[in-house]
Amino acid sequence: xxxxRSEEHIGRWLGGRxxxxxxxxxxxxxxxxxxxxxxxxxxxxxxxxxxNQALLDRLGLDGEFWQLP
Amino acid sequence: xxxxxLRLRSLTYGLxxxxxxAPTVSEVAAFGELPSADVSSGWQRLHDQHALVLNPATAEIxxxxxxxxxxxxxxxxxxxxxxxxxxxxxxxxxxAALHADxxxxxxxxxxxxxxxxxxxxQRPDETTLLFHCLVPAARWWDDIAFT
Numbered sequence: 001x002x003x004x005r006s007e008e009h010i011g012r013w014l015g016g017r018x019x020x021x022x023x024x025x026x027x028x029x030x031x032x033x034x035x036x037x038x039x040x041x042x043x044x045x046x047x048x049x050x051x052n053q054a055l056l057d058r059l060g061l062d063g064e065f066w067q068l069p
Numbered sequence: 070x071x072x073x074x075l076r077l078r079s080l081t082y083g084l085x086x087x088x089x090x091a092p093t094v095s096e097v098a099a100f101g102e103l104p105s106a107d108v109s110s111g112w113q114r115l116h117d118q119h120a121l122v123l124n125p126a127t128a129e130i131x132x133x134x135x136x137x138x139x140x141x142x143x144x145x146x147x148x149x150x151x152x153x154x155x156x157x158x159x160x161x162x163x164x165a166a167l168h169a170d171x172x173x174x175x176x177x178x179x180x181x182x183x184x185x186x187x188x189x190x191q192r193p194d195e196t197t198l199l200f201h202c203l204v205p206a207a208r209w210w211d212d213i214a215f216t
Binding site for chain 2: 002003007026028036037040066
């Protein structure tokens, strides 16, 4: 899970490997704030798979790649 | 996750932020007035539930996501301290968890050029960078250190 300068840099880094998923750094920040902002709250509770999937869906991360187990 | 493990998790994360590094079993035991064996067994249950990640060689903390207990390629300055994140997602996650603005420093894995991103009110000042996730979500926890 890395940051790259551009698609060209991702392609070169992948070499012959199959690509995963690419999103903008702005979308990543949205995702991180939705995913982690409750992590230090005193009343934190683990989220269910369904809640995590809904969180990804809300951000448009809804393809097969983003399907949680 | 029962009340005992929730309390242990909260204690562990609280100490991580207070110390600016991962607490040891002994530190959590002393701070929480718990037997060390209870901390170790509780951490193992939290590890099994993906609520933190233990170093298999030492049974100490490797990750209290989004924080990393060991140096990584992702350094984050937030809330007056430098932290290590496990990956790019977690780097932004540290700002999110601390509810703070921050600065992320890393480098492009392809060319090695230094990348510096300021995060202000949840928004990065650099908008051209791209995040690539190699492993599909279904397999993130198969090998979380690689993911």
